[in-house]
Amino acid sequence: MPHSQDTPLAELLPPLSEHEALVEANRCLFCYDAPCTHACPTHIDVPRFIKKISTGNTLGSARTILEANLLGATCARVCPVEELCEGACVLGAEHKPITIGRLQRYSMDFVYGGDVQVFGPVRATGKKVAVVGAGAAGLACAGELARRGHAVVLFEKRELAGGLSTYGIIGLREPVAVAQAEIEMIRRLGVEIRNGVELCRDVALADLQAQFDAVFISVGLGGAPALGIPGEEHIVDGLEYIEQSKMDAGMLRVGRRAAVIGAGNTAIDCATVAKRLGAEEVTIVYRRSESEVSAYRHEMEFVRKEGVDFCFLAQPVKVHAPEDRVTALECLRMSLGAVDTSGRPAPVAVAGSEFVLAVDQVIKAIGQQKPPLAQALGLKTQRGYIDVNAEFETSARNVFAGGDCIRASGVCSTVMAVQDGKLAARAIEKRLGS
Structure with missing residues (x-):
């Protein structure tokens, strides 16, 4: 390419x-x-x-x-x-x-x-499958089913398919054109993609069950959780920041001194964007120590070479924004206590340890909430995620799910989501009797 x-x-x-x-x-x-x-x-x-x-x-x-x-x-x-x-x-x-x-x-x-066609046409089975969510799991499932001759309709709420590959992974690692080239290949396999259609808003699960022989749900996660601190309305959402950098970087506001809250891979990406688009100082603020960060080690090394600083064992408590202009991020020093439910030492505030980082932009990248549709769909859930069996089938017969929306036990990388979609497609095909 x-x-x-x-x-x-x-x-x-x-x-x-x-x-x-x-x-x-x-x-x-x-x-x-x-x-x-x-x-x-x-x-x-x-x-x-x-x-x-x-x-x-x-x-x-x-x-x-x-x-x-x-x-x-x-x-x-x-x-x-x-x-x-x-x-x-x-x-x-x-x-x-x-x-x-x-x-x-x-x-x-x-x-x-080279616009090369890898897979040839296959005989139609007469079976129809609905796939909801055009992220990695949904695209993989839809493509695998189409390769086997099933008629697949892929419903996506956004204007473009691709999920995080299109909107949430910085162009430094994956340009939009790469994600869209893959989606075009999925279309050529025979998958019909309907954009701007959201489950429970534009179409009901019951309607899909009535119209299709099987349904696969891969709706990802919800938005970022709230920090619950004064001045939070002045904080920029990390995924929205990355999306803007991919879709129209010229319109993205980049601070001169930026703070990024969180230490996962999205936080690393946000810090990289800020630094590469002109921020003089970028600091990643994390409430635990470096040993507990969820970002990959090679990503940590990369962003350090980019000139990004880290402030560990620090918990943001207030965004200072007089006259709606961010001037500082107030934090508390933390110490590490007993291991919590995440399996990591819990951060404990150190009394009287307040300090201030002089910044003019604060970006939040602290993960995403559980999938809001999990409860709305009326399916059995586990810790707020859609519950599935070993065949990726939910509590409703012929309704399957995969990707982030089923990951009650941990994060789901892109390649893991692809495997979910592939295995679910095999289970669906088995159920359909092909």
Whole structure:
């Protein structure tokens, strides 16, 4: 696909040239029972796709990837490969691991950059499936079902499909064009996408159950929780900040001195955007210590190199905004107490430890709330998330779910959501008797 580094938020890594890809592919040991494949949540046959690159069969390489993961272009860019496939590479013990993510991107760029059709037409089964939510899980499920001949209608409440790949992952890692290229491929498989349609607002679950043979729900999470502090109305939502940076960066207000509350990957992305778009000082404020951050370590290293500072063991308590102009973020020093329900030491306020950070912008990136539709749908829930069995089926027969909206036990990465969608599609196909 075309690559440009003309703007501060352009995709960070350039694509591999053909020569670079061949050299890197030929470093691979092509392991039997490869650890890298086991480390991939979608179980891409990594040695096989790399071997095909090494022999000049890039289309075959892409097909190998897409047969396991229909969002291979996204995952090549946003997967924490350092923790997954590349982290498991046997060459990593004494040498540099194979750059699996970049090789996967090479094959995916070949497909999307050249408008190559990977999958051919299939015979229709006569079965109809509704998929609600066009994020990673929904797209994967819809595409897998369409590949098997089922008629699929994908309902998405936003103007564009793609979920976080389109709106919530900074362009430095995944440009909008990459997400939209994958969505176009899903359309070509035969999936009908209806944008601007929200479950429980524009269409009822009961109506979908009546019109379709099965339903898959992948509605993601809710908005960011409130901090409940004075001046919170002057805080910018982190996901909205990232979305604006992708959709119209020229209209994004960037402070000279910005504070980002939270220390997950979204907080890292917000800090990166602020710094790259001109903020002189950016500070990530986190109420626990560095040992408890949820962001990946390689992301922490990256943002430090970008010039972002960290303020650990600090809890924001007030945004100072005289005349509606942010001037400071007041915080309390914290200490760590007993382990709480999250499995981490609970932050405890230190009395009389107030201090002030001089900032003119505060961004909140403290995670998202439980899916609001979980209760509204009348399905069985677990800790506020949609409850599913081992086959991803909910308490309602022929209604399945996956992705963030079912993750009562922890976060769901993009690649995990893709695997949810793929496995749910298989369960749906089994139920439909195909």
